[in-house]
Amino acid sequence: xxxxxxxxxxxxxxxxxxxxxxxxxxxxxxxxxxIALQAMxxxxxxxVSMLLRSEAFNPFRCDxxxxxxxxxxxxxxxxRAAQSDDILTLKAEDxxxxxxxxxxxxxxxxxxxxxIKLMDIDQEHLxxxxxxxxxxxxxxxAEFQRICRDLxxxxxxxxIECTKEGVKFSCQGDIGSGSVQLxxxxxxDKPGENVEIDLSEPVSLTFSLKYLVNFCKASGLSDTVKLxxxxxxxxxxEYGLSNNSYLRFYLAPKIGDEE
Amino acid sequence: MARATRAKPAPKEPTxxxxxxxxxxxxxxxxxxxxxxxxxKDTSSDARIVTLDNPAASTPSRYYFCPSKGFYEFSRIAAPxxxxxxxxxxSQEVKTSENEKSKELEEPGKQDDSEAxxxxxxxxxxxxxxxxTPVDLLFLILPALAPKSAKEEKQxxxxxxxxxDMLSASSQHWKTLLAQHxxxxxxxxxxxxxxxxxxxxxxxxxxRISHAKLLAILVKKAExxxxxxxxxxxxxxxxxxxxxxxxxxxxxxxxTLSAVSESGTSTPAADSQASTTAEAESQATDITTxxxxxxxxxxxxxxxxxxxxxxxxxxxxSYLTSSYLPPSLVSTITTxxxxxxxxxxxxxxxxxxxxxxxxxxxxxxxxxxxxxxxRKRQFECNEDKIAEREEKKRKKEEEDRKKKSESLGVKKxxxxxxxxMKKMSAFFSVKPKAK
Numbered sequence: 092x093x094x095x096x097x098x099x100x101x102x103x104x105x106x107x108x109x110x111x112x113x114x115x116x117x118x119x120x121x122x123x124x125x126i127a128l129q130a131m132x133x134x135x136x137x138x139v140s141m142l143l144r145s146e147a148f149n150p151f152r153c154d155x156x157x158x159x160x161x162x163x164x165x166x167x168x169x170x171r172a173a174q175s176d177d178i179l180t181l182k183a184e185d186x187x188x189x190x191x192x193x194x195x196x197x198x199x200x201x202x203x204x205x206x207i208k209l210m211d212i213d214q215e216h217l218x219x220x221x222x223x224x225x226x227x228x229x230x231x232x233a234e235f236q237r238i239c240r241d242l243x244x245x246x247x248x249x250x251i252e253c254t255k256e257g258v259k260f261s262c263q264g265d266i267g268s269g270s271v272q273l274x275x276x277x278x279x280d281k282p283g284e285n286v287e288i289d290l291s292e293p294v295s296l297t298f299s300l301k302y303l304v305n306f307c308k309a310s311g312l313s314d315t316v317k318l319x320x321x322x323x324x325x326x327x328x329e330y331g332l333s334n335n336s337y338l339r340f341y342l343a344p345k346i347g348d349e350e
Numbered sequence: 351m352a353r354a355t356r357a358k359p360a361p362k363e364p365t366x367x368x369x370x371x372x373x374x375x376x377x378x379x380x381x382x383x384x385x386x387x388x389x390x391k392d393t394s395s396d397a398r399i400v401t402l403d404n405p406a407a408s409t410p411s412r413y414y415f416c417p418s419k420g421f422y423e424f425s426r427i428a429a430p431x432x433x434x435x436x437x438x439x440x441s442q443e444v445k446t447s448e449n450e451k452s453k454e455l456e457e458p459g460k461q462d463d464s465e466a467x468x469x470x471x472x473x474x475x476x477x478x479x480x481x482x483t484p485v486d487l488l489f490l491i492l493p494a495l496a497p498k499s500a501k502e503e504k505q506x507x508x509x510x511x512x513x514x515d516m517l518s519a520s521s522q523h524w525k526t527l528l529a530q531h532x533x534x535x536x537x538x539x540x541x542x543x544x545x546x547x548x549x550x551x552x553x554x555x556x557x558r559i560s561h562a563k564l565l566a567i568l569v570k571k572a573e574x575x576x577x578x579x580x581x582x583x584x585x586x587x588x589x590x591x592x593x594x595x596x597x598x599x600x601x602x603x604x605x606t607l608s609a610v611s612e613s614g615t616s617t618p619a620a621d622s623q624a625s626t627t628a629e630a631e632s633q634a635t636d637i638t639t640x641x642x643x644x645x646x647x648x649x650x651x652x653x654x655x656x657x658x659x660x661x662x663x664x665x666x667x668s669y670l671t672s673s674y675l676p677p678s679l680v681s682t683i684t685t686x687x688x689x690x691x692x693x694x695x696x697x698x699x700x701x702x703x704x705x706x707x708x709x710x711x712x713x714x715x716x717x718x719x720x721x722x723x724x725r726k727r728q729f730e731c732n733e734d735k736i737a738e739r740e741e742k743k744r745k746k747e748e749e750d751r752k753k754k755s756e757s758l759g760v761k762k763x764x765x766x767x768x769x770x771m772k773k774m775s776a777f778f779s780v781k782p783k784a785k
Contacts, residue, residue, distance in 0.1 A: 115755065115757070115760055132763055133763065135774050135775065137774070138774045167757075215775070215781075218778060218780070219778050299768065299771065301766045302763070302766065305759060305763060325777050341778075342771075343772045343773070343777065344771070345770040345771055346772070347770055
């Protein structure tokens with residue numbers, strides 16, 4: 092049986108909002124270490140991996156490993172009924188037909204309860220090894236979102252070029268071309284606006300902007316985003332959450348399609 | 351008609367090699383094994399087997415001629431190829447009560463228990479039986495009377511001697527027969543009178559074949575043939591199946607059914623090139639099929655009264671013409687039959703048959719459709735296949751539902767150009783399923 096109490100319903104709301112446009116249905120794999128999720132988009136070129144560690148919940152109880160197959164659209168509908176600062180409790184039996192969500196509003200003593208029917212989802216699970224990336228860029232999530240949004244107007248794909256000078260996002264489209272260059276930058280007052288570049292070797296890769304824009308929907312979850320690149324491997328876009336939890340997106344680079 | 355039940359060895363029968371009953375090795379098979387004949391009773395001693403031209407095929411065939419009784423033709427009755435039969439022929443003394451009718455499959459065992467007579471017996475490999483049945487002299491002289499070819503329309507009146515000369519020219523045996531038996535010439539003349547138009551030219555009477563007369567004779571013969579109903583195999587094949595009115599839904603395989611059942615029974619008829627009307631009659635006597643039984647009670651179309659009889663007549667006639675008439679006469683007779691002056695009016699029959707043909711073609715068309723369906727069903731009958739199909743259907747429905755429930759973002763992502771992008775599984779290995 093699973094029982095997980097989340098102080099802020101907002102967290103789950105945002106996570107689900109961020110991935111619901113990438114995948115439709117996915118399994119929430121619950122075990123004693125927390126709730127994990129891994130899913131690919133329909134084209135299988137992007138992958139989302141989420142981990143909400145048990146520490147994120149208070150309390151967290153999971154006796155057996157349970158896979159909750161949920162349609163994210165349905166979950167979004169139910170979560171819309173929760174207010175951001177509601178206390179959210181997830182409950183499920185050991186072999187569940189439904190997952191039970193309880194929203195408690197401490198201020199108004201309002202308790203709402205919803206059941207979502209579960210589904211059997213046959214998804215393949217990929218093993219993602221820990222990788223040493225050639226370049227790791229940490230930057231404000233809002234900044235990354237803005238760059239992606241701005242460049243989308245010009246082109247479908249962006250080239251991310253990381254050198255010791257800094258990181259350059261550039262694109263070329265029908266109407267012209269554009270680029271945004273960021274240098275390493277430290278803001279003592281606002282550490283959230285730091286741009287850190289950890290580079291072991293220069294790297295340049297091209298990615299689909301549409302997917303990146305899609306990933307940026309998770310921007311609300313975290314102040315900073317970490318981009319990890321190595322040639323010939325997927326880009327990792329990671330939004331760090333509290334208690335070592337994370338929301339990670341992987342995107343296959345465009346190869347042999349220089350624009 | 352006289353029909354002996356005793357086997358007589360064929361005149362040219364080779365002497366069966368005497369088998370020593372004590373020694374086990376059997377003598378070698380003779381190259382010319384004895385044949386079994388059933389010949390007419392009380393024939394004169396002058397009776398002999400002659401080779402004359404078959405009127406229809408104009409190939410030399412064997413006939414049995416008795417000066418007092420006339421001609422007999424031979425019909426070979428053979429066992430079906432698959433049913434292996436053989437004859438055991440023993441000497442006269444042994445045949446006390448049961449005679450030659452001992453069809454034997456296990457010969458050696460039989461040989462032991464009656465060493466006296468069986469020792470000189472003989473086993474033939476083929477269980478053929480040659481049955482002599484009377485044939486009308488008329489048919490045998492037809493080749494001489496008929497025009498040599500269809501073109502030769504103008505026929506002259508000729509004297510009887512001219513015709514006999516013609517016959518003698520065609521076959522050596524005719525010549526001998528005519529020379530040896532003056533009675534034959536009388537028989538010939540009698541037949542000629544029934545068959546031909548005659549003109550008296552002084553002392554001599556001149557003859558010319560009359561198609562109308564021939565037709566009349568044929569019709570008479572056919573009527574006699576039909577009187578006691580046709581042999582069952584003919585009845586089945588030409589009358590019953592032809593009159594079968596297709597039932598749209600139930601009996602689809604009428605035609606094939608009849609064809610199958612026919613194959614077994616018709617072997618003797620098919621084998622014997624020429625079996626006479628007389629034989630046909632006698633064969634049919636024991637199996638009289640009442641008319642009502644074979645008129646199938648079908649809802650769609652009733653077989654009118656008299657149609658089966660007409661069809662039988664026509665079957666008999668076509669049998670007679672095809673087996674006994676020279677080819678040059680066949681067309682003349684058939685055209686004569688179809689003219690309004692023909693003695694039998696077949697128009698109701700042809701009308702009925704064409705209706706049936708129409709129905710049958712409709713049924714066939716229907717069958718090809720329904721066959722398709724039934725085959726499909728049969729295919730589906732397989733439980734697995736049904737399950738598979740349902741699974742597929744279910745999956746498809748699920749997919750459709752999924753597509754409908756897709757969020758806007760997912761829909762947009764579908765349209766993204768992903769060329770040059772490898773699948774995730776190209777980078778990360780698929781983990782074996784947990785649990």
